[in-house]
Amino acid sequence: MKQIESRDNALFKSFVRAANGKSRNQAWLEGVHLCQAWLQHGATPPQFAVFDTSRVDQSVEIQALYRAVPDQSKVLLASGLMKKLDQVEKGQGVGFIVAPPAAVIPEHIKETVLWLDRVQDPGNMGTLFRTAAAAGVGSVYCSTGCAAAWSPKVLRSAQGAHFSLTIHENCDLQALFNRLEVPLAAMTLQGSVSLYQAKLPHHIAWLAGNEGQGILPALEAIAQLKVYIPQASDIESLNVAAATAICLFEHRRRFLSGE
Amino acid sequence: MKQIESRDNALFKSFVRAANGKSRNQAWLEGVHLCQAWLQHGATPPQFAVFDTSRVDQSVEIQALYRAVPDQSKVLLASGLMKKLDQVEKGQGVGFIVAPPAAVIPEHIKETVLWLDRVQDPGNMGTLFRTAAAAGVGSVYCSTGCAAAWSPKVLRSAQGAHFSLTIHENCDLQALFNRLEVPLAAMTLQGSVSLYQAKLPHHIAWLAGNEGQGILPALEAIAQLKVYIPQASDIESLNVAAATAICLFEHRRRFLSGE
CATH class of the missing domain: 3.40.1280.10 (SPOUT methyltransferase, trefoil knot domain)
Known part of the structure; x- marks a missing residue:
């Protein structure tokens, strides 16, 4: 588990780029619903599961996400830093950093x-x-x-x-x-x-x-x-x-x- | 026809309120398409047809709108002021201020x-x-x-x-x-x-x-x-x-x- 206190942290800066859609290889899944959906469908854990330190215990859903991800993925952000990642006005204090799945175009497209x-x-x-x-x-x-x-x-x-x-x-x-x-x-x-x-x-x-x-x-x-x-x-x-x-x-x- | 040079102009301020959705009685129709649609369907001319002075001659469509509205509706804005009304990044330099049509709910709703x-x-x-x-x-x-x-x-x-x-x-x-x-x-x-x-x-x-x-x-x-x-x-x-x-x-x- 990592803890980030400073906005100058290099890892945090990479999260900001992803949250602003500026990263080629990383996507920012913001909020409980998208994170749940990733875990439900995704084959791999998120690269990073980012939590607002002060809000991990705020809801049952966030606690469940916290338990569901491996420790090495967990990142706890000091209060205030999460706001830099929020793309909606009232963020929920949680988001995943994931690598968009690579998609190989089939030789023959036969389905709808x-x-x-x-x-x-x-x-x-x-x-x-x-x-x-x-x-x-x-x-x-x-x-x-x-x-x-x-x-x-x-x-x-x-x-x-x-x-x-x-x-x-x-x-x-x-x-x-x-x-x-x-x-x-x-x-x-x-x-x-x-x-x-x-x-x-x-x-x-x-x-x-x-x-x-x-x-x-x-x-x-x-x-x-x-x-x-x-x-x-x-x-x-x-x-x-x-x-x-x-x-x-x-x-x-x-x-x-x-x- | 009116010309507005200052952002302190009371009429201009009322346009800003409408453009920000803060007016109860006035709506801001931004851009060529909505203005054309209003004229095509609307029973009445707009209360105000607002043009960016420097862009009236920029397109055939804006010239046509300019000709289509009565002189007393026309308002020419000094360059720079239009930006305060634009809700999209690249505004087209034209918009109408209109009163949303009053709608009376029928006693009997019989249609789809x-x-x-x-x-x-x-x-x-x-x-x-x-x-x-x-x-x-x-x-x-x-x-x-x-x-x-x-x-x-x-x-x-x-x-x-x-x-x-x-x-x-x-x-x-x-x-x-x-x-x-x-x-x-x-x-x-x-x-x-x-x-x-x-x-x-x-x-x-x-x-x-x-x-x-x-x-x-x-x-x-x-x-x-x-x-x-x-x-x-x-x-x-x-x-x-x-x-x-x-x-x-x-x-x-x-x-x-x-x-």
Whole structure:
């Protein structure tokens, strides 16, 4: 177990970098829920389990986390230092430093996956991860230009979905098209087929695009399927995370019911 | 037309209050898109159309807005002042001050509506508005405890959906239940019926709850229908805005196809 008293401590400084999303190899899981989710799903203990000294005994959940992690991972922060790591206004006094799991892209992509093309808003990214996990989609491929998947805002918005998914970052989606053995379905505003009339294969690669610009034209052009969601006329399009939820669950509905 | 040079100007100070969500009677519509949407849907010109003097000629869109509003609404801000109103990092140099439309709750609620119980996150609120508008739902009822509907963050996230909806704020939803002439359908984690098996009437009041706590038990208890979304097991529940998108569009799908 380590104790840190000074903000000049080198280890503490590395935590600050991770908490600000400035570390390539370390992510900061802030708060009880994300730490619990990591332990529930994660194969390895956290690199560091960081506790506010003055608040370890404050709640049953924090005590349980404290007991669940090995002693050599534990770091006790002197009061005041935790505030430097908190990304939310009222931090809970606990967080894990973890290495994002390495993800190897398979040679052949044969299952239902979600492809994200330059989704920029961290809240949208996190919601998309959460929706994919809930829909039973196991892998998400994020293009270069997407928000950093393991940044604190994306982690917070995904509520632990990261640990149920295989997340591939900085993908060249056009190059990966060759590995795709399931049809690529672009969600577009002006698709050729209504989602509700489209024939959806059991395994499919869903493709969602940037909030403002949509899907890169070159990528949309190679998609075998283009679907739109029939919505009220003269109305602004749906948010990308809402549109994706509708498509993923329409797909799920069909195969749940054996339709 | 007015010109404001000083940050001590009383009118400018009132703009700052509105831009910070601190005004009860005025909302700040920031950026080209929201201003265009207001003009497209709004019955009245904005109270004030605020332009950064140095940027009026910077884009065709801003010039068009400048021409579209009456002279007495126009306010030109000296450079530097606009930054005090910008809620996003790179403001566009234009915004409208408007009075949120007054909404009178009907004696009898007979159409499909969306009820929100203490939805706290402004991004979720805005996405919910955007989804409701896209699904053709005309009215949203927000309980006391919801994020302020006309705050800048909710406006930004809703992308203009406010102007296609009738938005009721600070509602006592339990008291309003008496006015409801359509079934109230609570979206819950452990509902009694799967969304995909539920009989959904043509007109329905969808009820979504708080991000952490869900729907108030007393309110859930009076709902005629409780539906859950069948999702992958052992996975964190869906985000409230994603879950609502799935329900609203499943409902829309059924009546689009005449099912």
